[in-house]
Amino acid sequence: MSIETPAVEAEALPQPELIKVRFNELPVPSAILQAVTDLGFEYCTPIQGRVLRFTLAGHDAIGRAQTGTGKTAAFLITVIADLLKNPPSDERCLGEPRALVLAPTRELALQIAKDAADLGKYAGLSVVTLVGGMDYEKQRKQLAAAPVDIIVATPGRLIDFANKQEIYLDQVELLVIDEADRMLDMGFIPDVKRIVRLTPPKTHRQTLLFSATFTPDVMNLAGQWTYHPVTVEIEQEHATNALVEQKVYIVTTEQKIPLLLNLITQQKLERVMVFANRRDQTRRLTDILKAHNVSCALLSGDVPQEKRVKTLENFREGKISILVATDVAGRGIHVDGVSHVVNFTLPEQPDDYVHRIGRTGRAGTLGTSISFACEDDGHLIPELEKAIGRKLDCVRPPEELLAEIAEVKVIHGASGAEPAPRKPRPGGSTGNAGRRPPPRR
Template identity: 60%
Template sequence: MTKQNKRYRRPRWHISQFKVEEVPGKVRFHDLFLPIALMRAIQEVGYEYCSPIQAMTLPYALAGHDCIGKAQTGTGKTAAFLITAITDLLEHRLEEQYVGEPRALILAPTRELALQIAEDAKALTKYSRLKVAAVVGGMDFDKQKQQLHEQRTDILVATPGRLIDFMNRKAVFLDQIEMLIIDEADRMLDMGFIPDIKTIVRATPRTENRQTLLFSATFSQDILNLAQRWTNDPVRVEVEPKVKTAEDVEQHVYLVSSEEKYPVLRRIVRQDEADRVMVFANRRDIVRDLAENLKKDGIPCQVLSGDVPQNKRIRTLDGFKEGKFEVLVATDVAGRGIHVDGVSHVINFTLPEDPEDYVHRIGRTGRAGKKGVSISFACEDDSFQIPAIEEYIKRKIDLEQVPEHMLDDESAAAMVVEKAAEKAAKAEADQAAAAQTAAEAEQPSETSEPVVADASETETSEPVKAVDNAAAETPVEDATAAEPEAPVGEVTAIDVAESEDGPEITVEVFVQESDDTDEGTADSEATKTDSDKA
């Protein structure tokens, strides 16, 4: 083999490179005997132990059982069904596969969630030859079609409407589907997608010839009826989160009138601690009006709602993640499946009609162990939503009056000025301390002991030595009565002056005469001074 034809081969990865200690009560991914290529990707994304939904679902799903799972967003269900699908496809390879014929289909209710699932799938298939594609509405149809026809597709992530468009144009065929996954089925039901999903399911193989995984945040009777029709003897898994609202989120609900909402919002986003803010409203027209008013007031912001084209929504999210603007005003389309680190505040301009959306909204802050703040406005219209939210999150919501510094622009401005003054005073104090430290470091000294720059405030051993020397040279009336170790007197004043030869220290000492002297002079005060060149 010539040097030109020699191919570089990467070192083979071994499972021994992925070490995870056994912990009682926890399930490691090692314990599930997953394919090596998948385990390598799992190590790279940072997974070590299964979450509760993963630990309960994967043993059954990997064994080929249908599953219906009840789990909230953020519990790890995405990884649960992706690991199942990837394992199945790797262990059962096809000798021949045509373009436009995916083997696994994942349905999601929103474009953002579908794209997020596709990103996670690509990360987990990084070291395998499986191909992932996404077809969602609001993006270029021809580009998505070209992507499907250029190469085979193993895992297809789709929103129902766009998938039916591809099916009607004979660009996608579902007769080879081995695994069907329906995520957030309750959301599909609420958004009116059930007729489309029925059409899609009918195009796939029969229930006994495919594996079906269905996940929902709630198990309503409608969801259970659909699960019975679309699954074959399913295993039912339910995982309730211990805490439905994030512990790292400081929650406030302010009682305001409709007219006070926007002025209070404007003052909140102008606070120094409001680094990155997400503002939620229930309707698109409210979102547009809020964004326009914020821009007029000089606050950089962008809109994220269902009527924004998909490519622009992706650019908007990227810009917000990169800190190109401070405020993102959104409908609930951004409340699920969107992960943006560093969001300091979430503001509910209007309280959501669905209590679950409240949890999803405030979950955008307080992530990755960082503290966050959630502020909700409750006016005469929104207050009706509070009891349902309290029942859902299993805790009482304390209604608060708006803080005084948010009530009017003058108070808000005064608050900003006060904080600026505090910062300036602290900076000035730090600067003075640094200057004093530098002066002490530059002060000349004959000994290794430090010389104090301001002797009127602090006494050190150096001036005391000067006093002792002066006392030794000063004659005492009764030298025999004086003990060598006895103190000369009390230092009453120390003065430091600069001279051409260096700092000059003057020490004033009060000396009490001994009892052996004459009575006339026993109570007299004697002042002795000495100048010592430092």
């Protein structure tokens, strides 16, 4: 798709008074409007209202907004609308997508693909997800079955397909790079550069780049990959959502487990995400909660990808009340109705705190973030306060939340995560002589 030089140059637009914009006031195809109505939305979020009037006209864009503000829908509506307005030729080749969305993590890519299916359910477009940690052959068969319109991919898996010449990117009309700052943090930029070189020149494609932060490195990449972009920034008074009540409970290390259990059971919480910094902490927490008959599941790097997908679906559908997670779930997981986020351990990186609590208080709803701070991690509070631009409410929890809990035998491995490998006994025998150890996932 050739794009004429837009009249708006690559400079940030002034921040106007935010006025509510209805989706039907924008040049959005009726097929998308019907899907948006089905999803229960009438008004655009601020980032959507400001960026869509440019991207729907074909402009490149660089967008920055707080997590949970609708960036995904903004670029997906643009992609779907363009593909509907510009039908493909009758002769199409397999493995040649018309639009490409790059995401840094599997969870985010799967979420984007789900949102694309929801927004495009009346559009008749095909969406294929290419992510690592899942069945390569199954993904290959999807590509080989029929022409594809939209590919949502993580960089590494996409390069695998490109290297094997099972996908070609020279017909990409729209390129979306989501969470560019996270791409930088995770070391994916060399891969992304390779991928961008496989697409048409930036003058012959529309490029949308979204990022939670505009660092010099991000802006340098945006300058390389976009053509006369419009830059849209939605400023917040604070780094965190004002709709999320934030409190910190000051406790001892030993009080954290009773506090968590009492908080969940006494307040009858039904849609909660509990974050811890390490995988072993999340495994232990999940085992303890299950031993006390709390409906919960684990989401961490230890859990096989197929099971992680199923766990997220069960959480979305309300089959699981508590999701215990590492920061692998801190970004890109959009689950409606999460009432509480609990930071069992304070994150060492302030950005992780912002993204964790961004899982609640989404789409204009109220949410609650409760952090447990003890002698091991309380020193992190000043840095968190500095990053979010406000003081945190640090208090002792009510006495009833510190009540002792009954001792229950914890079954090791109940969380479903793969246990750590057994160490050999002295003398070299493990009791399973001659057997090969199970493969590590």
